[in-house]
Amino acid sequence: MAIATAQPVERENYLNKHYGVGSWLLTTDHKRIALLYLISLTFFFFIGGFFALLIRLELLTPAGDLVQADTYNKLFTQHGMVMIFFFLIPSIPATLGNFLVPMQIGAKDLAFPRINLLSWYLYIIGGILMLHCMLTGGVDTGWTFYVPFSTAYTNTKIIEAGLAAFVAGFSSILTGLNFIVTIHRMRAPGMTWSRLPLFIWAHYATSIIQILGTPVIAITIVLVAVERFLHLGIFDPKLGGDPLLFQHLFWFYSHPAVYIMILPSMGVVTEIIACFSRKRVFGYHFVAMSSIAIAVLGFLVWAHHMFVAGISLYAGLIFSFLTYFVAVPSAIKVFNWTATLYKGSISYDAPMLYAFGFIGLFTMGGLTGLFLACLGINVHVTDTYFVVAHFHYIMVGGALMGYLGGMHFWWPKISGKLYPESWARLAALIVFIGFHLTFFPQFILGYLGMPRRYYAYPQEFQILNVLSTAGATVLGVGYLLPMVYFLWSMRYGKPAPDNPWNAAGLEWKTASPPPTFNFDEEPVVTWEAYNYEQLDEHEQEVPVAG
Amino acid sequence: MFDNFPLWPQRASTSAGGVDALYIFLVIVSAMMIALIFTALIYFAARYRKRRGVRAEQIEGSTPLELTWSIIPLCVFMVIFLWGAVVYFKGRTPPRDATEVYVVAKQWMWKLEHAEGQREINELHVPVGRDVKLIMTSQDVIHSFYVPVFRMKQDVLPGRYTMAWFRATKPGTYHLFCAEYCGTQHSGMIGSIVVMEPAQYEAWMSGTPSGPLSVAGEKMFAELGCSTCHRMDNTGRGPNLQGVFGKPVTLADGRTVMADENYVRDCILDPGAKRVKGFQPIMPTFQGLVSEDQVNALVAYVKSLAKVQPGTKTAAAAPQTSPAEIANASHKAGAKTSSKGSQVE
Numbered sequence: 065m066a067i068a069t070a071q072p073v074e075r076e077n078y079l080n081k082h083y084g085v086g087s088w089l090l091t092t093d094h095k096r097i098a099l100l101y102l103i104s105l106t107f108f109f110f111i112g113g114f115f116a117l118l119i120r121l122e123l124l125t126p127a128g129d130l131v132q133a134d135t136y137n138k139l140f141t142q143h144g145m146v147m148i149f150f151f152l153i154p155s156i157p158a159t160l161g162n163f164l165v166p167m168q169i170g171a172k173d174l175a176f177p178r179i180n181l182l183s184w185y186l187y188i189i190g191g192i193l194m195l196h197c198m199l200t201g202g203v204d205t206g207w208t209f210y211v212p213f214s215t216a217y218t219n220t221k222i223i224e225a226g227l228a229a230f231v232a233g234f235s236s237i238l239t240g241l242n243f244i245v246t247i248h249r250m251r252a253p254g255m256t257w258s259r260l261p262l263f264i265w266a267h268y269a270t271s272i273i274q275i276l277g278t279p280v281i282a283i284t285i286v287l288v289a290v291e292r293f294l295h296l297g298i299f300d301p302k303l304g305g306d307p308l309l310f311q312h313l314f315w316f317y318s319h320p321a322v323y324i325m326i327l328p329s330m331g332v333v334t335e336i337i338a339c340f341s342r343k344r345v346f347g348y349h350f351v352a353m354s355s356i357a358i359a360v361l362g363f364l365v366w367a368h369h370m371f372v373a374g375i376s377l378y379a380g381l382i383f384s385f386l387t388y389f390v391a392v393p394s395a396i397k398v399f400n401w402t403a404t405l406y407k408g409s410i411s412y413d414a415p416m417l418y419a420f421g422f423i424g425l426f427t428m429g430g431l432t433g434l435f436l437a438c439l440g441i442n443v444h445v446t447d448t449y450f451v452v453a454h455f456h457y458i459m460v461g462g463a464l465m466g467y468l469g470g471m472h473f474w475w476p477k478i479s480g481k482l483y484p485e486s487w488a489r490l491a492a493l494i495v496f497i498g499f500h501l502t503f504f505p506q507f508i509l510g511y512l513g514m515p516r517r518y519y520a521y522p523q524e525f526q527i528l529n530v531l532s533t534a535g536a537t538v539l540g541v542g543y544l545l546p547m548v549y550f551l552w553s554m555r556y557g558k559p560a561p562d563n564p565w566n567a568a569g570l571e572w573k574t575a576s577p578p579p580t581f582n583f584d585e586e587p588v589v590t591w592e593a594y595n596y597e598q599l600d601e602h603e604q605e606v607p608v609a610g
Numbered sequence: 611m612f613d614n615f616p617l618w619p620q621r622a623s624t625s626a627g628g629v630d631a632l633y634i635f636l637v638i639v640s641a642m643m644i645a646l647i648f649t650a651l652i653y654f655a656a657r658y659r660k661r662r663g664v665r666a667e668q669i670e671g672s673t674p675l676e677l678t679w680s681i682i683p684l685c686v687f688m689v690i691f692l693w694g695a696v697v698y699f700k701g702r703t704p705p706r707d708a709t710e711v712y713v714v715a716k717q718w719m720w721k722l723e724h725a726e727g728q729r730e731i732n733e734l735h736v737p738v739g740r741d742v743k744l745i746m747t748s749q750d751v752i753h754s755f756y757v758p759v760f761r762m763k764q765d766v767l768p769g770r771y772t773m774a775w776f777r778a779t780k781p782g783t784y785h786l787f788c789a790e791y792c793g794t795q796h797s798g799m800i801g802s803i804v805v806m807e808p809a810q811y812e813a814w815m816s817g818t819p820s821g822p823l824s825v826a827g828e829k830m831f832a833e834l835g836c837s838t839c840h841r842m843d844n845t846g847r848g849p850n851l852q853g854v855f856g857k858p859v860t861l862a863d864g865r866t867v868m869a870d871e872n873y874v875r876d877c878i879l880d881p882g883a884k885r886v887k888g889f890q891p892i893m894p895t896f897q898g899l900v901s902e903d904q905v906n907a908l909v910a911y912v913k914s915l916a917k918v919q920p921g922t923k924t925a926a927a928a929p930q931t932s933p934a935e936i937a938n939a940s941h942k943a944g945a946k947t948s949s950k951g952s953q954v955e
Contacts, residue, residue: 133794206791212768213751213793217717301769304880307752308767341658347671372754373765374772377702381695388687392680399679400671402647405654407667412659420651427647431640438690440632440697444761447754447789511633513619513758515789518797522785527615597668 077480077577092177093580098162099478100184101154106547108150108191115143117540120502120533128520136519137204138220144207145225149232150191152463153321156328157239157274158187160470161267163478165243167571167578168261170252170587175245183238190232197224206517208318211299211310215291223292226285233278236324240274243267252570254589261569261593262351266331269355273320273327273362281317284310311373315366323362325459326426327355329466330397333419336473337401339567340416341408344594347400354393361390371442380439387437394430398423409600413565414488418469421496425461429454432507450510453503461499468495468546473567475550476560480577483553487545495542501535568594622780622805623760625701630761632697639686701762704775708741712823712906715746715753715766718795720786723903725910727820732801734786736778737811743775745871745909749902754790757803765790771871778805827911830904834896848893849886855916860887874909 078095088096119139122130131139162180166173174180197203203225205214214222247260247268287298288310297303299310338345345351367375367383401423410416432454435441445451468491475483505528510516514525521529563572574583591598621627658666711734714721722730736742746755748768755774756763759782764774788799806814831837839848859869862885867873876884878900881893900908 128797133797137791137794137796204793208791210752210791213791217751217793301767307769342660342666344668344670346669347676350671350676371698372763373752374767374770377699380698384694384698385691388684388691391687392684395683396676396680398647400676402650402654403669403671403675405651405658407669408654408658409660409664409666410655410658412655420655423651424648427644428640431643434640434687434690435633435636438632438636438694440629440694440701441636442694443698443701443763444629444633444758446763447756508617511618512616513756513785513787515756515787515797517791520797522800596666600665 075575076579077575078580079480079577081580090181092173092181094162094166094174094177094180095478095578095580095582097180097184098159101158101162101187104184104188104191105151105155105159108146109543111195112143112146112151113540113543115139115146117536119143120536122519123521123529124533126521126523126526126529133519134204137206137517138198138202140517141203141206141225142198145203145229146194148207148321148325148459149229150187150194152325152459153236154187154232154239155325155463155467156332156470157243157267157270157324158184158235160332160467160474161243161270161328162239164474164571165246165264165267166250167574167582168264168569169247169250169255170570170583170589171246171250172581172583174242175250176242179238180242183235183242186231186235186238190228190230190235193224193228193231197221197228208314209285209288209310210314211288211291211305211307212301215288216300216302223289226288230282230285233282236274237278240271240278243271244275247271252587252589255570256589258349258352259589259592260352261331262334262345262348262355263328263331265352266327266334266355269359270324270327272356272359273324276363277317277320277324280313281321284313284317287313308370308374311370312367315369316363319366319369320359320362322455322458323358325463326466327358329422329463329470330355332466332470332473333401333422334397335567335569336415336419336469337404338594338596339473339565340413340419341405341410342596342600343404343408344592344596345400346403346406347396348593350396351400354396357393358390361386361393365390368437368442369446371439372446384437384439384442388434391430391434391437394426398427398430412489413472414483414485414492415469415473415565417489417492417496418465418472421492421499422462422465422469424496425457425465425499429457429461432457444513445510447515448510449506449514449516452516453506453510456503456506461503465495465499468492471546471550473565474571475553476564477571477576477578479550479554479557480560481553481557482560482564483546483557484549487549491542491545491549494538494545498535498538498540498542502532502539503535505529505531505535566599568596568599619758620780620782620784621759621761622778622782622784623757623762624777624779625697626759626761626779628697628700632693635693636690639690702774704743704773705741708743708775710743710745710910711736712903712910713744713746713755713766714749714902714906715755715788715799716749717751717793718788718799720755720788720799720801721903723823723906724820725823726815727822727826728815728818729820732786733804734801735804735806735811735814737806737808738778738781739808741775741777743773745906746772746774747875747902747906751792752790753788753792753799756787756789757784758787759784760803763789771875773871778803781805781807781810822914823907823910824914825911827907827909827914830900830907831911834900836908839893847890849889851912852915852918855913859884861885862887862889862891871909871913874912875905878905878908 078093122136201221203220203222205218290296291298297305299305299307334345365383365387367379368387371380436454472488509525509528514521560576562576570587618630710725712723720732722734746766748766753766754763755766760776762774762776764772766772782805784803786801786803788796839846840851842850844850854869857869858866860866879897881895882891885891
């Protein structure tokens, strides 16, 4: 890491300009809102993680002995809901995206700063509803809310949980809307579309999905409520409805939602790889367009979640076929990242370790996606632990690895402090190893036939479950560590220079932490993204700026 | 060693081998992809690590390379897709003349009824080497009938039939799991499939009191008054049901549908929806009046009429059943469906 000397005087920045609770809760500064999100997201992450811990402990033994069956069902439901709606979907866009989208395009703020604040309040209202729901009885339908179980058979707090997701959904829509308008309208002079960092392209694609997909889940939740309260036959066959209609609507959002979680992570990883191999990204346009392709194709594959649900054989055929097309842009990304390393000048700071970890886990998650997209295999492995392992590889292995990588990469910019590098490398390693230990055994469990959402299971599945639980404790340590040393660094960390990585991107051309309006004067862009050649020349002429 | 640490479940159906072969192919393809990507990553990471005085070489990209690594994977994907589709179609198209078993799922048990009339709960006895078709419905929420050793899974929905089939190849007792989350005791909704040698199976069958499901259905057909309109001499107010099953039917709204299990079921529970052309909408619904088991019996009866030419008087129900077994039907099938041997000629 290029360590620079400390800045002598603390400059005015977005953190120290105003003090007091009010200055945070009423802020319209995208950077402060990003931090509000960061704190609340972290809170929900640890709640979801706590549920995961209890789930893994229950599964240590074949018999259901730690908690009641109903409690277990609530645990996995709430683990899923909290992690998906209150952590993964907002994770990168609402924190790093919020912080960086305006900075990377050279803007003072997002296009609608007050709507940005509103979206955080909506998230918090949704989050409070979810917390209230969990504390006063909880919900036990699985995060998938399948009907008619959810509309007619469960007595748990389905409406409140649905409302929580509904409200949080609007937060997601507003964030997406804000990003799209900002990226279109607020780019600095000279910041053309093909000079945009690929992080921006990834967020642009994500925003498209948020805007087009989220309303569908909102409608679906309303329909569930209407059926539950008014007994209008929409989904329940006893009332003349169709339960498969629900699954179509649900997955029409929830499949693209997976890309809401993973695309921003891909954007982060692209930035990190370019920086730590000191190279422009191989095939810039292909990487940018693959994000858009994923966003568009992602809407055409939802029924691959329903191959055994009762859809026709021909529908299965079409959705399997289309699913293989959405795998291509993901493959393009992986190959381009690899090619970016070629003839680079590579260093291995913690963000880069996370990026490598991302590629490792995402590749395995993606390849097992090919198994699931394959009709002949899907019948056997769907609704088993194979699926559980697959989506954790993508959403935890991929999305979360990217999130942590990004947090390390931009932490000096966000906090103005340097995190302890060797601890961070250790944490990256622990997460990577813990992750495989936890989830790899689940692929085998799934192929052996252990169904998901089982509270008790036959004896023969125990060894692999014990392995998985053991891995989860390692993983837990890996996730706790960064929180500890990030907090530590806020007080004791060395002050960060403006550009500790000598990275490209406008966000590095301003102070760390940045002033409230990001740039002292509006930047004019005359270079392409990833101009590492120029930067490295510059570095040789002027020994490390201070 | 793999006995203690298996990587796949036993193979006990004709489909299982094909699924495993495809799975192993995919594992090999994935392993090759991983080897390729990880080797490149690790090699580049080591070879091009930062050195003093060595600068990165800027490379814009390469369209031929991009096309290569888009098209080659796509071709591989298409092979996987096609192979998967073939396995899927084979595994999900029930052969003709399969033995039929009606499955009714409910929170949290499996009720199974053989076409010959044997009823079982959470246990299904089947012989080796015979095609078995499952005609499944649920009394409440969605369940899923999953037998890992058969590599077979099908969701079981309320309000309609879904089908699955298998041909067992290896005697033994195997897990039957519910694979779709269905509430409190979801993980307790486990049954077993008992695969037997044909001789043992016959012994089991004869030791179990039974009577053909279609006979129970015929009895009910009379008791519910269906036979007053659906007359066999074409003079009733409803269509004659002989020879109907398995053939296309023209509906009053002009559509043509196949008279399959789901069609018969819909006609019993929602008669107005798919009314046959040329008949008045006078049939009352039987929704709520008949249980899932009774619907199954009625469907089995209508199916048994499929081979009868319209106009003949006899219903050649379940030809393989001996009179003794039919006489036994009343024990197992209960009072509602008690039948007398004399009703079948």
